[in-house]
Amino acid sequence: MKKTMMGNFAASWGAQLSRVQVIAAYPITPQTLIVEKLSEIVADGELDAKFIKVESEHSAMAACIGASATGARAYTATSAQGLALMHEMLHWAGLARLPIVMTNVNRAMAPGWSIWADQNDSLSQRDTGWMQIYASSAQDILDSTIIGYKVSEQVLLPTLISFDAFFLSHTVEVVDMPDIELVDKYLPPYNPEYKLDVKDPRSFGALTAEEYYYEFRYKMQEAMDKAVDVIKEAGKEYEKLTGRAYKLVHPYRCEDADLILVTSGTIAETTNVAVDELRAEGKKVGNLRIRVIRPYPKKEILEVIKGVKKLAVIDRNISPGYSGIFSQELKSALYNEVNIPVRSYIAGLGGRDVKIQDIKDMANDALKNDSPNDLIWKGVKL
Amino acid sequence: MKKTMMGNFAASWGAQLSRVQVIAAYPITPQTLIVEKLSEIVADGELDAKFIKVESEHSAMAACIGASATGARAYTATSAQGLALMHEMLHWAGLARLPIVMTNVNRAMAPGWSIWADQNDSLSQRDTGWMQIYASSAQDILDSTIIGYKVSEQVLLPTLISFDAFFLSHTVEVVDMPDIELVDKYLPPYNPEYKLDVKDPRSFGALTAEEYYYEFRYKMQEAMDKAVDVIKEAGKEYEKLTGRAYKLVHPYRCEDADLILVTSGTIAETTNVAVDELRAEGKKVGNLRIRVIRPYPKKEILEVIKGVKKLAVIDRNISPGYSGIFSQELKSALYNEVNIPVRSYIAGLGGRDVKIQDIKDMANDALKNDSPNDLIWKGVKL
Amino acid sequence: MVIKFQKNDKPVKITGAKDMPPMPAALGSMLQNKTGSWRNVRPIIDYEKCIKCFICWKICPEPAIDIVDELPVINYDYCKGCLMCMEECPKDAISYEKEGK
Amino acid sequence: MVIKFQKNDKPVKITGAKDMPPMPAALGSMLQNKTGSWRNVRPIIDYEKCIKCFICWKICPEPAIDIVDELPVINYDYCKGCLMCMEECPKDAISYEKEGK
Amino acid sequence: MRLTIPEREIMTPGHLACQGCGGSLAMRYALKVFGKDTMLSIPACCWAVIDGAFPYTAVNVPLFHTAFETAAIMASGIKAGLMVQGKDTTNVVAWAGDGGTFDIGIQALSGAAERNDDITYIVYDNEAYMNTGIQRSSATPEGAWTTTTPVKHYKKGPKKNIVEIMAAHRIPYAATASVGYPEDFCKKLEKAKNTRGFKFIHVLAPCPTGWKSDPRYTIKLAKLAVQTNSFPLYEITDGIHYKQSIKVKERKSIKEYFKYQGRFKHLHEDEVQHLQNFIDENYALLEMKLE
Amino acid sequence: MRLTIPEREIMTPGHLACQGCGGSLAMRYALKVFGKDTMLSIPACCWAVIDGAFPYTAVNVPLFHTAFETAAIMASGIKAGLMVQGKDTTNVVAWAGDGGTFDIGIQALSGAAERNDDITYIVYDNEAYMNTGIQRSSATPEGAWTTTTPVKHYKKGPKKNIVEIMAAHRIPYAATASVGYPEDFCKKLEKAKNTRGFKFIHVLAPCPTGWKSDPRYTIKLAKLAVQTNSFPLYEITDGIHYKQSIKVKERKSIKEYFKYQGRFKHLHEDEVQHLQNFIDENYALLEMKLE
Amino acid sequence: MIEIRMHGRGGQGAVKASFVLAEAAFQGGKYVQAFPRFGVERRGAPVEAFTRIDDKPVQIRSQIYNPDGVIVLDPTLIEVVDVTKGLKKGGWILINSDKKPEFYDFGDDYKVYTVDATEIAVQNRLGSRTAPIVNTAIVGAFAKLTGIVKIDAVFKGIDNSIPRSQEANKRAAKQAYDAIASR
Amino acid sequence: MIEIRMHGRGGQGAVKASFVLAEAAFQGGKYVQAFPRFGVERRGAPVEAFTRIDDKPVQIRSQIYNPDGVIVLDPTLIEVVDVTKGLKKGGWILINSDKKPEFYDFGDDYKVYTVDATEIAVQNRLGSRTAPIVNTAIVGAFAKLTGIVKIDAVFKGIDNSIPRSQEANKRAAKQAYDAIASR
């Protein structure tokens, strides 16, 4: 059924339809509406879950970990500072191999205080062992939450779903809501082999000597590798049920492109519009939206960009002292594989708007210039 | 003057010689001795500083930030979970542009609990805006602390100095201690232009709209760029005073090498021994130790590896769902520049010992195999 | 007696990064921000009734009541129209009218 | 009455990743760890003096005192030799000797 | 002309508080007493916005905006930094909301109190997370609506007693205050300013936006809270000596207090009575401690 | 044969505690009372080691090792997870050291107490960070040596009064206990087990390694702490009703307690007297509250 | 695609108005997008909100700089905010006002409409006199002046997005629909 | 390079012994490295520590698997720990014991030495009878049996690394140096 809803509510709907059992969350702009809505739904009995009104995000993640360790389906949502405050517990969830799904509204890190769109918050969690999805529409948010549990519970890794502050979180748009029966069919109850269970008492996470730790890391990486296929499979199954396809990367008009723009989040959607305009001007430009960056879809990217002449990455984030992170990771993945010149742009940090024209400017710049470049600051005021 | 001391004490000596003014720290194995020693020194009046015995690492970093914002020289030390717990405040220190220097003893992240060497803790802070140094001897630790303040206070970015748990933290070895007079000459008192000062009242870190935030990020990156030269300069000046040279990267027998191993931390030192043995066997192998990864020394690395036939990276860390992080960043930096095959090895996670023979095995494997490879788990038990 | 602010209340001109400090350190005062525009009702003091108790001055949260020549004077550049002064005036010396009338 | 542990105390064989759960979940009991080797002194119960008050049983922190046939029996596989039992025995029924004598 | 509170103004108009904000008024008083030799540590809370956006500020003292959970320790760090530079006189004030104090900031607060760091911690209590749009905090009083305690499931359980918690830390000075009693508040600020070690002031600051009250009633509400014994005004020295600073002769009914606030309007008669009883019991407990 | 405490053993020997560890003994008692339908949340602390290394464990109940600052919330999360699965009976116990409770874990603790989550929180107090090698915590008593409070600059300021802080949270049940009084401890555990909502037990657990005492004196010290009124044993229900569980007829001199511990041996006569006075004063304050 | 900007004051419901507008258009078979200006505006301070309406899914995700029309919920704002900023030439301005359109002078580039949404809201007991809820009336007027959505779609939109007093809201919308005055 | 392993019990000072040994060698002009086994051993539990001594800076940073010699600080450990594990053929074992070397049977691959360091420590009032501090005596014996460091270097090492009772410690070292018995 089609409805209009804000991106944030698409997230809470995603959680509700996934029948999450324990929610522990803490308010932060621009995520607040997710939490408010869920606390209402739970209070009203529309969702049979326990909502723990924790005193911080650190505790939110810890509570999700505890709940998930008992075999319950756990959910939380946060943003920026809140996500950063969870950092230690993100590693915990990852290494404890707990299939928690979390929504993060991408917001710039302080100081100065900023509540606006910026991916540095979630990308600086890229090494914590979470799968990471960047959604670019409210529909994507809702669907990814459901698919997230499906995948997480198979590979025993948590999933982080991020999307841009305001540009998505506070934007009302049309969303097709799947029926709960359909979701139930898609997403069976979670019942893990190893869990906190008085009938099978085990300690979890004890001291792990050099003899074993290495192998646990190895197994985690194995799970990440496996996740690539599981994500594809889960996406296909979802498509069968709903007609909506979700992949690790979403190419748009890339087949015959001279230049492929590599994008993510809301910029990726605006880029589709820019690509149409550029094509109308006779410029062979495509857009490759990276939807999943953990596990990193190296093969899937290579498939799309193999024949292209040029690449341009647009990053709404930066690893200070290096470059944009999508750019960094893309180039690393392409190394020893292809040698297509990459120009890398930073744009939209701290909520700076990235307009169609901005994207066209970057595309035109990349079309004109043959030299690769690590770091071009689009529109910086000097 | 030469002395024997543990790596941990080299860190506390480094802080003492740098005349740090505020120390806020929290104990954690294997960093504890640094804190104990400093609390003793301060209590005994050997260092004119205030030691804040905080209740957590999050507070340790916050206290350092507050102190640094007043223009005082601030120091802390931590490890693994402690560093992770600081994460939000690491971003804070970075964006507030405060020249704090921190020691981190590289220890594996839990769960399972592990107190052993592993670089995931500090490398998962790579996106927080800190300069990052990986020391490989007690001497390096001590000197880097002093140089760290020198550099940080010029570019207004904090510095993180990391080194392996036990392999360095608890290992006694010979260290040449610079005289305090010499250090005083090298490191002038810190006196920033912008600070908390009742005579020049300003707010710091207020709400920063999309109009300005982007430019603050730009300025931060500018500072990182500048830091490359400042680090070189500071290293040269230090060499003049002490005879000890510190650079962003330290090549060993790389000039004519067929294969260069790319290493960091203590593995880098053991690799020097392995290289000597391999050379003795007639194999042209070199070792490139990456000492600084933020700012990333792209040019400096390119200079060293330009002519080599093969590269092999050894990572005591991994970004789950991608690859080893030194490997990832190296390949990204080389992309569009050279196309030397890189083989990437994971080794030593969770304190697993990396012996001379292990390194030779990896070198031999890389010499034998021409195909690049992202992720080889050295010695994993399957 | 008049309220004085030691900070310069000139607008700060920033055209780009070069005009900015390394971190977000304030360069000017919020006096720049004329919150009078937020007001939809305008408090008015009837000096006939006023007994100069200065309760209105004391409790204005902006503060948008100055004391000028021993009298409370509303600074309409900043008064947001909360009407706390009206409510607390012991002599009902303050009334209001709608803005934009 | 004998202390019984429901966990299997067989050693856990792990040759590599395939034998390990995805996360560090315990597979066996610390009964595997014979802490008797930590002991440098050995407590000895003199059953002549013992009045079966079981204070020693009650306060042994390992616990390494079993009750067998209504008597306190030290389990030397685990007793670490702290001598708390000796100290607390109301009848001085416990003495010690050096290990390795 | 006799003014009962200091005349100097350090907070400027032009700030970004809502109409009738009790929190902005609280700051106005605090800076009047503390003066220019003062620094502020302010975490995420309405005041992080009220101060204004870069490149401007609404206070004429140095202000360090800090992470939500760090008000106290940031102040401790600042104090330490000043001390090693010989700037001992400066008053370092941590200024935080109830959420930043009762909830996410309580650890740093407890740590600073335990170390008896020489700072003043002021919590302006508007009884919810207002800056993010009115979510419950552990300072939200029983019975109140917030967006996370919807009408049908209003806040259960009493407001956390932060002052008792601080008293248990045996800090030199702790007090409650209300923007409805500026002279009393200023006296307490003055005491804090003149005491060495850790000082804690809990000031009630009504919030028309979150309390669903008319902005004009901010002072009225701040007084009613005291007059109904919902929020008694007292001081505790060294964690054990209790002294009431404003004595209420005849306590008013809680209904009088609720009347002006939308957040309580869903409550039924018996629920109100329950809350009235709770307040009276609580007050009786406090009375036993008064010296 | 009459045993005064439950006979079942759920903690196994073979664990990794030092000789004479009070903390391991405390766990033995707790599991005896709580039984097999129990889960533990244990943060970083000696017990994170005592339990043993993968692939083994020393307790026959599910145990979740968790981050240092999360004992309470981890238990809350576990409890919530069990409740939504209908496993309501299971006792969820947060088990933490003093550092993990008084310092880095106090925020999560305060939050769980405020929500009145249905868990039991037990702090085994060995009065310092022992697992990292004896650093001061805010539970370290005045006068004690630790590695961060060296002899010349021994711990200043009193031990944080965690039980008072918890009482201020008005939790259903709070108590102090000592491994020197197993029957008393077990009774309190039993009460906690049978109470709904948040329960807090503060058990003193001497640590020969950190206290520089002979392992054999662990019980003696645990008793002396009580007998000298340094660590009185009492219970508080609903945050307001105080009841002493072990009455000390004639309090012993603190010297008697210090005698067996290396960590106090640097203290001069007058310093000891000062501490004696402080203990007596504190005890007098407590006595006033007893019902 | 048409792009609309709303002007109101914090606490006055401008954002909600943009959503109701979107909902009405959605019920009329359109694709929509609606969002607030991304600020930290407080009660009393001027705020803005936006709506995009199109026949195909709206993929553009940047803000609106050149609206086709502007809706002003509070006429006192006209003095303190430049409501015509970026407004396309030939664009329209719909003002909630008891004045005639002629009262407002924005030059010749724009069409001005007024509707006394406050009075209509009050008559239909939507909110109070001091805080009337004018969303639905404004949307009714919008339907009439642009013809983008039919009044029936507005009614459906009200049914879907307004939790209470739906009939009164529909009456208000219809009244405004009928009452709109243009210059 | 020579590599040495120490065996002791938690709380007995094995790690400190490895440091004192390194310090003595350093004072004798050598480059050194000393470190504990990286474990979480508790008081009473068997522990190990290591020392490397070389003529050039020690760059190798892995643990020691095949020591040239082993020092046993507590003879009761011999029953519970394999002290010869990895010991090079021809390597030596130095035991703190009141027994003669013949008392210990490790086969013919190793040379066994004993010294009653406990007794020497007690005589010199280093620690107490139940907790004697045997570091310096052991190092004295080591100097004699290996010849790697001169006794003078041991004395200098003691001056540098032992905070108190330096004379008594030196006496103990000398006594052990003289008293060492070998098989």
Ligand SMILES: Cc1ncc(C[n+]2csc(CCOP(=O)(O)OP(=O)(O)O)c2C)c(N)n1
């Ligand atoms: C770690 C973190 N979590 C959440 C937030 C979002 N946040 C900012 S202010 C605020 C509420 C503050 O409440 P309170 O302390 O009571 O101050 P008030 O806004 O009511 O003045 C929240 C939840 C944040 N900035 N940082």
Ligand SMILES: Cc1ncc(C[n+]2csc(CCOP(=O)(O)OP(=O)(O)O)c2C)c(N)n1
């Ligand atoms: C975030 C974090 N900081 C520091 C540590 C290191 N650490 C582990 S246990 C411990 C001390 C625990 O003290 P306490 O809670 O009193 O328990 P005890 O060891 O005394 O039993 C510390 C500091 C950690 N694991 N995590």
Ligand code: SF4
């Ligand atoms: S409160 Fe009323 S009477 Fe008092 S000074 Fe103000 S206007 Fe005059």
Ligand code: SF4
């Ligand atoms: S209406 Fe409010 S802002 Fe205006 S002067 Fe009165 S109290 Fe001040």
Ligand code: SF4
């Ligand atoms: S304590 Fe002594 S008397 Fe009592 S049972 Fe044990 S050995 Fe026997």
Ligand code: SF4
């Ligand atoms: S010596 Fe200690 S461990 Fe051994 S039986 Fe006695 S109390 Fe138990």
Ligand code: SF4
């Ligand atoms: S929301 Fe409340 S506390 Fe915040 S600025 Fe507005 S009135 Fe003040």
Ligand code: SF4
């Ligand atoms: S250090 Fe103390 S608390 Fe920790 S295991 Fe040893 S005796 Fe027990």
Ligand SMILES: [Mg+2]
């Ligand atoms: Mg608040």
Ligand SMILES: [Mg+2]
């Ligand atoms: Mg402890």
